[in-house]
Structure formats: C-alpha cells, structure tokens
Amino acid sequence: MFNKLLKKLNSTEPETDLFIKRIRSLVIGEGMLRDGNIELFKHAIEHLPQDGHVIEIGSYGGLSTNLINYLLIKNNKPNMLYSCDAWIYEGYTDHLKPVADNYIDGRPDVLRTNYESYMKDAFIRATTWLSAHRLPHSFHMKSDIFFEYWKENKQATDVFGRTISLGGQISFAYVDGDHSYESAWKDFNHVDEFLVPKGFILLDDSADDQSFGSAKMMKEIKKDSRYKIVGKNPNYLIQKIA
Ligand SMILES: C[S@@+](CC[C@H](N)C(=O)[O-])C[C@H]1O[C@@H](n2cnc3c(N)ncnc32)[C@H](O)[C@@H]1O
Incomplete structure (x- = not known):
C-alpha cells in the first residue's frame, strides 16, 4: 500500500485539470514550482485533516x-489558507558575500529596491483575480515574524487590507521560503509546533x-519517528504520525 502510494506520488503524469x-502561464513564478x-x-x-489551517511560507508572485x-x-x-513573504530580492551570490550594490543580477541599471513593490503587486493582482471569492490571508512578513504573531494570536493586517488574529492548528504547510539550513529548521519547527496528527508538510527543495x-x-528529518514520508516527487511530502 505504502509503496503503491509512493509510486503514484512519484509520477509526473500529464495534467488533466x-x-x-x-x-503556470498566468502567474509569475513558473520556474519556482516543480511539476512534481x-x-x-x-x-x-485530498487527505487534509479537518481541523487546522493551511500555511504557505514563501508566496513570491502567487503561483x-x-x-x-x-x-x-x-x-x-473549508480550511483557510494563510501565507507570508518578505518580498526581498535575493541575488545569486547574496549568500556567499556581502551585497555590493543595489542592482538586480546582470543589470546595473535596474534597482533592487523596486523589486519588493513589483513582486508584491504581482502577487496581489494575481490573487485578487484568481482567488477573488475566497482570498487567502497573506502577510508581508518574514516567516519568523509571522510565527511570532501566530504563537501570540496577535492581530495583523493582510495585503488585502483585512485585519485578523493569527494562530491555531495547522493541517498542511508548504515550506518554500528561505532554504538555508538554519531558516529551514526554524520554519519546520514552527510548523511542527502547531501541526495536527496526520497533518502534512511539503518541503520545497528537499x-x-x-x-x-x-x-x-x-x-535529518528522515530519522524523526514522529513523521513518515508519504511522497517524494522529488521533493518530500511528510505526514505527522503523532
Ligand atoms: C522560491 S520562492 C517561492 C515560490 C512560490 N512558493 C511559488 O511556487 O510560486 C521563495 C520566496 O520566499 C521568500 N522568502 C525568503 N525568505 C523568507 C523568509 N524568511 N520569510 C518569508 N518569505 C521568505 C522570497 O521572498 C521568495 O518570494
């Protein structure tokens, strides 16, 4: 049964929906989302536990x-979707050396500082168009801050101008923010704290x-007996056992 499921979730069958x-051709970010x-x-x-919100860390243009x-x-x-993004431009070599100037990769005439409003606007436009009748609660925040609000049930205003209290159980989290080792662990541990039994985590770039x-x-998570692998395509989808 488990092997059959892994095999199914290992496939890239032609999409029928x-x-x-x-x-993929409507929203910015095609290169960010693996088919699998x-x-x-x-x-x-399809197998989402009833109780708990759905969380996405790293929204980019909203794909x-x-x-x-x-x-x-x-x-x-009925599970509500919450997302967060800091919308900070990340250059190819930012993680290797201090950022020397304020320009995007390969273009000494295009400012990084305009990236934040460009990508955030793109996210808002795509989402108000495609998800108009059930807007997610999307926050302009780094994930650390987002989880601070989540833990303390603090109120915040989302990018669509609605003020709500954050917090509650989580049934599924898509973790696709900062992929550094330290940040990935922080995001995982924050999600784990609120994830219900049988809840899922999909770890991008895993x-x-x-x-x-x-x-x-x-x-390292593979050694955690509280989680089982339900899919690998080739990123991992894991489920909390207890
Ligand atoms: C790979 S992109 C996300 C792609 C998006 N999930 C999609 O498939 O359309 C990663 C995003 O994470 C955001 N990000 C990076 N570090 C973050 C952090 N600490 N907290 C929240 N978002 C972060 C970046 O701004 C970027 O938009």
Whole structure:
C-alpha cells in the first residue's frame, strides 16, 4: 500500500485539470514550482485533516498560493489558507558575500529596491483575480515574524487590507521560503509546533540531489519517528504520525 502510494506520488503524469495546466502561464513564478509538487499538493489536500489551517511560507508572485487555494476549493475543504513573504530580492551570490550594490543580477541599471513593490503587486493582482471569492490571508512578513504573531494570536493586517488574529492548528504547510539550513529548521519547527496528527508538510527543495540547506535538513528529518514520508516527487511530502 505504502509503496503503491509512493509510486503514484512519484509520477509526473500529464495534467488533466485545465486550470492547473493554465495557471503556470498566468502567474509569475513558473520556474519556482516543480511539476512534481503538484501531485504532492493534491495528495495533501485530498487527505487534509479537518481541523487546522493551511500555511504557505514563501508566496513570491502567487503561483503556488493560487494553486493551493484552488485545490482547497475544488476539494470542498473549508480550511483557510494563510501565507507570508518578505518580498526581498535575493541575488545569486547574496549568500556567499556581502551585497555590493543595489542592482538586480546582470543589470546595473535596474534597482533592487523596486523589486519588493513589483513582486508584491504581482502577487496581489494575481490573487485578487484568481482567488477573488475566497482570498487567502497573506502577510508581508518574514516567516519568523509571522510565527511570532501566530504563537501570540496577535492581530495583523493582510495585503488585502483585512485585519485578523493569527494562530491555531495547522493541517498542511508548504515550506518554500528561505532554504538555508538554519531558516529551514526554524520554519519546520514552527510548523511542527502547531501541526495536527496526520497533518502534512511539503518541503520545497528537499530532494536528495539538491544542495540547499532544506535538503540537508530533510536527511535529518528522515530519522524523526514522529513523521513518515508519504511522497517524494522529488521533493518530500511528510505526514505527522503523532
Ligand atoms: C522560491 S520562492 C517561492 C515560490 C512560490 N512558493 C511559488 O511556487 O510560486 C521563495 C520566496 O520566499 C521568500 N522568502 C525568503 N525568505 C523568507 C523568509 N524568511 N520569510 C518569508 N518569505 C521568505 C522570497 O521572498 C521568495 O518570494
């Protein structure tokens, strides 16, 4: 049974849902979302525990946010989607040396400082268009701050101007923010604190052949007996046993 499921979640069969086929060309971020993640989203959402919110860390232009939201609606799941992003430009070598100037990679005439409003606006426009009848609660925050609010049930205003109290149990988390080892662990531990039994975590950039900190973390999570692997496509979808 387990092997059959792993095999199914290992596939990249042609997509039959026309909106899922289409969304990649509608929303910025095609290169950020691996095809294989889509099967894993579907599995997590189809088997979502009733209680608990859905969380996304790292929204970028809204591709995965709108896809997850669509799958929640398609599967008649009332679970609310919350997301956060800091929308800070990340250059190719920022993690190796101090940032020397204020320009984007390869363009000494295009300012990094305009990136934040460009990408945040793109997210808002895509989401108000594609998820108008059930907007997620999306916050302009680093994940550390987001979880501080979550832990303390603090009120915050989302990017659509709605003020709500954050917090509660989590049924599924898509972790796709800062992929460094330290940050990936922080995000995982924050989610773990609120994840219900049978709840899911999909860790982006956790595949065996990747060199990100998130992939190194995944190798260590495999030893955690509280979690089982339900899919690997090639990123890992894990489920909390207890
Ligand atoms: C790979 S992109 C996300 C792609 C998106 N999930 C999709 O598939 O459409 C990673 C995002 O994480 C955000 N990010 C990086 N560090 C973060 C942090 N500490 N907290 C929240 N978001 C962060 C970046 O701004 C970027 O938009």
